[in-house]
Every structure is written in C-alpha cells, then in structure tokens.
Amino acid sequence: MRRIGLTLLALGLTLALSAPASAYQAFKGPLGVLQNKLDATEGYVLIAPQNCKTTYLMDKDGNVVHEWVSKYDAFYAELLPNGNLARHSRLPEAGPNFGGAAGLIEEFNWDGEVVWSYQVYEEGVRVGHHTFEVMPNGNYMILVWEYKSYEDALAKGMDPDYGGRCLFKDGFRMGKNMVKGIWPDYIMEVNHDKKVVWEWHVWDHIGTGYNQIDINRFNPPEHNRAYAGPDWTHFNGVSYNPKTNKVAVTSRNLSEVYVIDYATGELEYRWGNPYNYGQGRRPSNQGDNGDQKLFGPHAPDWTVEGNITILDNGNQRPNSVGTGFVELDYKNDKVVFEWYANKLRTMDRSAARSNFYSAYQSGVNKMPNGNYLITATTGAHILEISGKDGSLLWEFVSPWSKDKIYKTSSGHGQNGGGIHRAMFYAPDFVGFKGKDLSTVLYSVPNWVVQLNQNPVPRHWVPLTPLLPGRY
Template sequence: MKKIYWFIISFIIAVSSGSVFSYEAIVGPTGVLKYVSERSYGGYTLFAPMMNSKTTYLIDMEGSLVHKWESEYTPGSYAMLLPNGNLLRGGVMEKRAAAIGGAGGIVQEIDWDGRVVWEYKMNSAREIQHHCFDRMPNGNTLILGWEAKSIDEAIAKGRDPKTIPLEVHDMGQYHNEFWMDFVREVDKNGKIIWEWHVWDHIGTGPHQLDINYVLPEKLGPNYAGFDWSHFNVVEYIPEMDMVLLNSRNLSEFYLVDHKTGRIVYRWGNPSAYGQGKKPSWYDNGDQKVFGSHGVSYIGKDRFMIFDNGSERAEGNRSAIVIVDRKTNQVVWEYHPITSQSFYSFRQGYVQMLPNGNIHVTSTNSGHLFEVTEDKKVVWDYVSPVFGKELKCYAEDGDMPNMMNNMIHRSYRYGADFPGLKNRDLSKKIPLTECPEFYRIYKTDK
C-alpha cells in the first residue's frame, strides 16, 4: 500500500512541475495524464497503434473514443485525415517483398464508414512502399518506396566494396542487395505522374548523396548495408512546389524541386557531403540532428524536426528542433532537462498546431503530448492500446527500446477541421476504465 501511495505522490509532483517536462517511463499509467484546457489547442487526436492492431482511433482531449476505422492491415506506418473526412492510411501486407523495418506495401483511402474507396499497391520483388505518403492539393498521392539494386550495381555506381558487409540479416531475412529510396507520384487511377530516385543523385557534391557516406560503426551493419539512406518522410509543399524528404541514416532533410528534381537545400549533417566534421564515438562533430524523423514545413521558410538523438555521441535524448532556412540556424528547441522523460529511439513526429503549440508523437512508448511555445506541456497522453489489449498501466515491451503501445505518427485536428464538419462526434466512449489523472490539472495556468 505504501509503495502505491508514494508512486501516486511522486507521479503527481512530476507531471505538475517543471516547464519542460513530459512524462515518459518504462512503466506507469496510461491515458490522459495532464490536460490544461485553457492553454491547449484542443480538438481531436488521430492515431493507429502499430503492434498487432488494425484499428485507427480518433479521440477527444479527455481520451474518449469518438470514431474508429477498422482495416485488414496493421498500419504501415500511420493514418491521416483528409479534408473530405476520409482516412489516408498505409498498410503492412501479409506477404511483403522485403521484410525491412517500415515496409508496408499498400496505401488506402478509407471513407468515414470504413469503405475502401482507393488504394495503391507497391509490393514486388524489385520495389516496395515504405513509411510515408502525402496527398497533394491536385488529388495525386506521393508515396515513398524502396527499389532493389544489386551489390554489383552499387559498386559500379561508386560504392567502395570494403564498406559492404558480407551479409546482413534484418527481421529474419537475409539481404544481399541495396534497397534505395525513391518517391512516386500517382493519380487517382494509379498512373505514375512523377518519380524521383536517390539512385539518380549519387555523388559527392552538395546537391547529391554520397553512396560511400557511412556513419560510425556503432550504429550497426544496416547503416553500411542494404538500407543505406532510409528515408522516412515525404511531404509536398505547394507554395514552393517542392518535395520535402528526410533521411534517418544520413540525419538530414532535403528540399527537392518538383519540376527539376534537383536537391536545392539540405540541413542536419554537413559531414554527409564533406562540409563539416563527422561525428565520432566521443563528440557530435558538426552534425545537428541524429537519426531524425518527422520533418515538416511550418511556413516562413522554417522546418520542424523530430530529432531522435539515438546515435548522439554526447548522450541519447530526443528533441524538437525548428530551423530557419534563411539563416541555417536553430531558432527554437525543446528537450526536457531530464533527458529520459522524452526519448524515442526510433520513429516519431511533430505537428505545428494553429495556435502555435506543438503536438508530439514519441513513438517508442506510445507517448503523445502538446507543448507550448514557452515550453510548457499542456496535454500528456500515453496510449493504453497494447496490440489487442487495453491496459491501465504501461509495461516493458517485447523489443529493445520499444513498447507494445508504439504509435509511429499521430495528428491533432481542430473541431473546425473540414473533414470533421457535420460528423457525429457525440458518442464519447472511454477506451478504458482507468483512473483519470488529468482532472487534477485542468485548471493549471
């Protein structure tokens, strides 16, 4: 009894103090942990749990379910709402051409009532959809993919044979080829409109990717082998007619001209193109972000990044970073004083909300939170969905650095979002019967 009492006391102190603290731990309560309604943007949060779940959830700020969609696939890797109220969702096909982390094979559009109204499959021996997708204003869809290239092709392209592992095993599968990133734009009929391939931009200049750039060996064999660049973001920026991409392994993002295909801007790791000191075992070098995910354009030539920090020589910790393209400088950064209170070894996403707050997905512990510009956490949520189970208490996962309530990416939508107009959101169903800690904090200033 005393142990439980002191846990509750320490938990209350933790979530109610500190301007830069968000709750994250190996074990602890789930659901809404904090909700400061006066400072929160409010609205509804969409998420698709990754582990053994085929359901996409839309919840209100108090954690109640207002709508859900069922699918025949687990998410590959997330879902997003479209302005018409339909869901755009990636799926992990049962028989994938390549068992690589992030590979899915299919993107579907699902209407409000759960009917599939459009889909595009990319799942063959030579190419497979992975991670990310985006719907363009003209109705076309950008899809991120991998294409297979042989080791001989990579060597002919300039890859140093000494940097290629003799064999690489990933997710129980042997790989003896390179899977290179590319982007495909398709219309509503599945016709290919535009493509961009990393393979066409191999080189050593600032507008190219160096096929021989290999991060320190401590990062593991995958970084040197089959999944060399590992892109995890594709986003279309209509006001620029640019495509935004991000590489986890090279730890930098790119702006690609949609008309010419040229890389016109990159940021995050100048050593990747010979313009800075490479990180080492003991210092970060000139590298700015580490294993980054979730880059998004937030307007005024600024970009926001989920910096995982998982390969940071000077200590693992995640951060949210906003960089100004005009100056190449970080203009805002959020990371808690207690580093392990916010840390996702892999994956993650950040979304700028209309009121200036930021919605954060810390993937590996199913942790979602909202932070203000002055770095105060005003909404804190840990998903209770652990595969096919709902839990009031988060427990250690089955994989290193990952828990079974993982969420790759979540989105917040305001009550005025066009896709929610005239939708019945009145049926508020609690996901669990867990204690509602957040009620203690609703009137915080």
C-alpha cells in the same frame, strides 16, 4: 483496495500534475491521459497504434469519438480535408524490412469503407515504407525502397572496402533472411487512377558535392551493420509544399533533411550532416557532435510560415539531450525553434532530467496555434509542447495494444503498440464539417480525472522545475 491502488499509482502522476517541467517517464505504469493543463489546446488527436487494426480519433480528455478498422495492422495514418482517413497498412509479407516496411495505402471514408487502395510491394523489387504525403490534388507521394544489385552499386562508384562498408556480393544476413544488393530510396507520386505521375530516385543523384548523394558516405557499422550495407539512405518522411512547389524528405541513416525542387528534381538544400558532402566533421569522441546537427531525423513537415519541422531522435548523439525537434527556416539556414527532452525532468526522484526518448521512428507536427505535438514511438508517448516557452501542456501514453485498452503497461509489456506519429486536428478542421463528434464511443484512462477524485496525501511533495542552466 481500489483507493489504495489508485494512491500508489498516483504518486508519480501527482508530481507531474503540480510541476510544469516534469514528465512521466516510466516504461511501465499508468496509461492514458496523464497531464492536461488548462492552457492545453482543445482539439482531437488521431492515433494509429502499430500493433492494432483500428485507428482512433479522440479528444484531449481521452474520449474516443470515431474509429476505423482495417484488415491489417497500422504503420501511420492521417485525416484528409474531405474527412477520409489515409492509412499506411502493414502487409505481413512486405520486405526487406529495415524498420518501417508497410506496403499498402488504404483510404477509408468516414463510415469505415475502403474507397481506394494501392499496393506498393513487389517481392525482390520494391517496398513502400514509413509515411506518405497526400497532395492538394489528392495524389499520394509514397516512400519506396528499390532493389539495386551489388554490381549496380559498384558501377555507381561504391567502394566495398571503404570505412567499414557492409555491402557484400553474396548478400547481407538479417536474421534468417539474406538480403541481396542495396536498397536506396525513391519518392513516387501516384494518382487515384493508380498511375505514377512523378518520381525522384536517389539512384539518379549519386555523386559528390552539395547537390548529390555520395554512395561512400554512410552510417558507421558500429551503430548498425545494415546501415553500412543494404539499408543505406533510409528515408522516413516526406512533405510537399504547394506554395513553393518544394518537397522535403528526411534520411535517418544519413542524418539529413533535403529540399527537392518538384519541377526540376534538383536537390537544392540539405541540412543536418555536412560531413556527407565534405564540408564538416563527423562526431568523434564522447560529447563531441562534430558538425552534425541531426541524429536520426524523421517526419519533416512544412509549416504555414514555410519552415520545416523535423523530429530528431537523438540516436547515437555523443552529447545526448534526448529526443526532440527543430523548426528550420531553410531559406535563411537557421533554426528558429528547438525543443529537446532534457528540458523536462522525470516525475520520480531517480533522475535529474527527462529520458523522453525513442531511438527510432517518432514525429512532430506544428499545431495551428503554434504549439507542437511530439510523439516518441517507443512507449507510444505523446506530448503537447508550448511554442512560446517549450513547457509541457498535455501528456498521453497510448493504452492500446492489439486493439485492447490497458490501464497500466504491466498488462502487456514495456512498450505496447508503438505509434509512429500522432496527428492533431483543431475543432474547426475542414474534414470535420458535417461529422458527428458529439457521441463518445468510449473513453481511455484519464488519470487527471482519477486523481482529482482520489487525491494523494499532502506529504508527497512535488518535484521542482529544473533551474536555468542546470540542463
């Protein structure tokens, strides 16, 4: 029976293993390592499932070599140069939650002890959300929603009758809760003495024109009424470049990436949606993207070349190409590399192209060798993509849900524990110096190994790659 079960599960996986342009694209099915090509990059992947209290460090074969346990579920985590784990943990009471509320920064040493923490939550005042940036001096840049009243918004020029605006004097109902006012973003830098040493507030940069943010430009209510109401800017990722002293930040709801000068606070560059400052068309009918380039951007990150990688969800894009990412040379205002899921096809025969997609969250980071690790939060799906030709090198679907491991997603529903952004670390990462990575605590399912040991019948023919121009 075990042999039969493995064979049935193997059908789609074997197609992918033998077809470089194929990807596993079911929300129910095998979990763990699904593909691991010979030219996949050796190293480690840090995973913080959002319904788990444990953060996991594993190699590309699915062997867990270290873990950290918190009292709280995770939102996002990354490793520091000293080997510590920085983690944004989710306080159950943190809100309003427009998606991404967390509220507690925790730093763990290698032995799992909390060595520093900072709460960014005051009810009705502010809440920390999404990701953070740890600067070279050890300070944390944190994204925060802050409360402003309806009257404050009017004083800033907000037109309550403009274009379907859903900001109301009596508040905005979200489920059982009534959210008062508007909650724009700000970026806060805090040091290890828990002193705020730098801030940048959207509220201080409201106006019209290229270097300001127009309070009467917002995501249309037909997409989500909260976007046109209290959840206006919805920043979701921040990154600092110490070489240039610039800050990059993304706004999901305004569909832009901004570059801010750290010294002056000036918003000096923006890209993704020129309609917001009156220099482009917004999307119109089906298949017409207008002049908009980004649709739900997340996770900006500076590369060693000084470019910015940006995850593009593709949410609400009329000309759908799935979820993907771009690498932007902002100094020359051009995209130097892009990849979208329509460049892959599914492993089964039911679809002509891949549906690798997440409407929310997700992220990408450029690896030291020029490849990219991309995460789709929906389904906790992670890919390594070649920086040379965009081919798929490694594929993983998280098996963790509520700190337990499952072999197939049918054991715990469609999505399991979403992952905001997995992070890759090379074997020579400075934070690993003096650390034991040779001991395998346990292993997650590795279907590459399983199928090598239990091959499927030869009459199952793999899918062929997409032909040029067909996607």
